[in-house]
Amino acid sequence: MKKLLAFIFLISSLAQAQHTVNGTMTNALETDWVILYKIEGARQQFVQNSTIKKDTIVIDGNKQAIGTFQFQLPETSRAGFYRITYRTTNPSFVDFIYNKEDVSFTFHPDYPEQSVTFSKSNENIIYKNYLTEISKAQQKLDSLQITAIKKPSLDLKTDYKTAFNNVNTIQKTYLKNTNGMYVQPFIKATLRANPSEIKTTAKDYMSNMTTTFFDNMNFKDKTLINSSFLVDRITDYVFYINYSENKEAQQKLYKESIKTVLSKIENPPFKKDIIEFLVAQFENTRNLDLIDFLFENYYEKLPEGLQNKEYLKEKKALFATEIGRTAPDFSWKENGINLKLSTLNDAEKYVLVFWSTDCSHCLKEIPLLHKFMQDKTDVKVVAFSLERNDFGWKNMKATLPTWHHVLGLNKWENKIARTYNIMSTPTYFILDKDKKIIAKPEELKDVTQFFAKK
Template sequence: MKKILLGLLLFPMLAIAQQTITGHFAPENSFQFGILYRIAPDNVYYVTDANIDSEGTFKLNTQEDTTPGMYRIVYNLPQDQHFFDFIYNGKEAVEFTFNANKEITFTSSEENKLWSEYLTKSFQFTSALEELSTTEGVKERNISKALEEQNAWYQDLLKRAEGMLVYDLINAVKPYQENNFSTYKAYTEKVKSNYFNNFDFTKPLLQNSGLPLEHSIKYIFNYADPEHPVTSRNVNIDTVVKKIAATDNKYQKQVLSNLWDFLATNEQVSEANHLAEKHLIPLAQKLDDTALATKLTIYKNISIGSKAPNFSWPEYEGDKTLTKYFHDLAPAERYVIVFWSSLCSHCLNEVPKLHAKVASMTPDTVKVVAVGLEDFEAEWAPVAARFPLFTNVLGLKKWDNEIGNMYDVTATPTYFVLDADKKIIAKPEMLKDVFDALVIEK
């Protein structure tokens, strides 16, 4: 069973007194600075920064009006790759050690210690249960005993968390307790059916945290049918949408947008498109969020397996101007759409090689549409003339060109390889991969 382990959560904001945040980074002299951000559901907000001294120590004194919640320390560039998150409740100092392996240990702060314990122990219990369930000869009473130990630990953890920010979060993800264990499969089915029992998406405390998203992602992936993974994950997505239906539309859009980002980033294309088509695009349209609806639609239109979006260009025959359409191109076994520019050095290196490759193949096996993203026709025309085997299309306004925007082009060269039905089969980043995609197995 695939496990999705995510980072610490976002927490709601209250007001409290001054405390310190101290970090010890190892090895010494490997880190230079620390930037503190406050995390909110919609963004991260700069708070302050400090240098990490020669002994690897970083220290910040928070202001009296520093609001409790989830905070982020960035310790290197790029910022989106070098950071970690922690809880600040305003009542206690936070102190930690951090090493080059990105391992963080909290030496002060009960909030962070308890949440770290929850993340570590819950994963250990889940892994142990899976191992017991797949080990031949293990008796049911062994699994029942492991479940009893898990429940005893959880109840103790919850008791220790009383009065803290982390309490409601730990309470929301209460593990299912089976009193009449029969088989692990039956137990797993009950865990899935009871997964959201303690989780109230309407609570402001949870809405202002990242827990709803994390909990939903774990549900979608951890309880998918391994024999039908995509279909079952899509069913799980539908369940998540139903669970948040009691919240307002703006909050639903926030959670589902973040979920879509996770799916797209992790290349879960079918699941991302299912979420978008069935739920998120209609919601975006309902809220008049044209930008989001357009973004999701473009992603779907240029996904692997989709028929490449149609577009047109003018061709001139004497005094006549004819409008040509991509979908009307003569049949071929493969099509390539390449977005390039006459001022792009990589393009001027690769596009001639693509032309030579097409010239070496059986005529009409591969048809190439080369869209030149340009500011001026005069720069493009003499270069495009070197590629007579291509269908050359001038795309003026460069990065604001309609065809380029239709294909979400942000760099040149950009390639799309299509099959005989003009369905996208590859989006190679390297020219070698373009050539590989042109190979047709008989």
């Protein structure tokens, strides 16, 4: 009997030790699952996944499809920011705080951030209410500021002061009510450093915003570091606050904003994550100048043991053959003479084409390229053939006079082919006389169109 009671007590204790996360989508999705992550700065750590249960409810006489899901978090789960993601293409997400309490929320999957409503969890309910109130008050303050800039003849100082005091009153109230709660550092960090007096020019207004943007954010606070908060604010600062329509000016603004951000981060692992995060953002737009800037000035200056050498090597290789880069060098022997791509000086432009005699498409396209290039006296072709042996190549190159011919053995495993990230043949690169990559045509028609424009 004692063993039975002990077993019942153990089961009861385990049940009480778990916390539940319940989510309801107010519109059924095409996907059947959600994934739960814990956010650690710029990274997401997988926790578990769950299926979505589909159902239909009637609201005001209309049927509406909904989806529900649930996660069970053990007592050992760490407090912090968590994220549920859904959809296989263009994933969407909802972030929430977990701090040893049950969490329940409802949201529309097409606009989760705007629609999410918490019905259980004091931390999330208070934070959501705070964001709603402070956002409304801040918008009032901003609208007065913008009106003052557009219509300087209006005297809005008193109205601005009233709105300014309202923002600060809301802030003080929530800071007092969240004393000792997990959410308080986020409330502290959210308040904008608004000027106490209205600004009369757009330049002064933007200057104040950029110079005070991080004033209330403690980059040493581990609660903030282990959330999406700082990453989101860094994203706003680098990509939206510091903006110019002029391309050269924008590059300078990017560099200055990055300097500002990274100067505030003392935690080396967090700094590493932010650098990698920014590299990924600039990778999307192929902004090689900024990627080089981040690697040379920051990533490679991290403590040696913290740098991911494999990551660095992989990224540098990935961008080695982007437009704007100098083509990676290689050498070959031609008619008994040693040649190098970098020292060729017999043309104003070069077409570097990776091809193979094993490629039926190449056997059709390469002769067409040769015919097209015959009257292009200022353009030279460097034909790099990926082969398993030289038999077919020797016969084929004899039909393509005036070209530079390079034999690349080991086919796809050829070192130069791997350097150029060659995944298929033919693959084209157009180089200027200094061997800088100026175009990457996908097909022969793109090559012909490039030179037709010249």
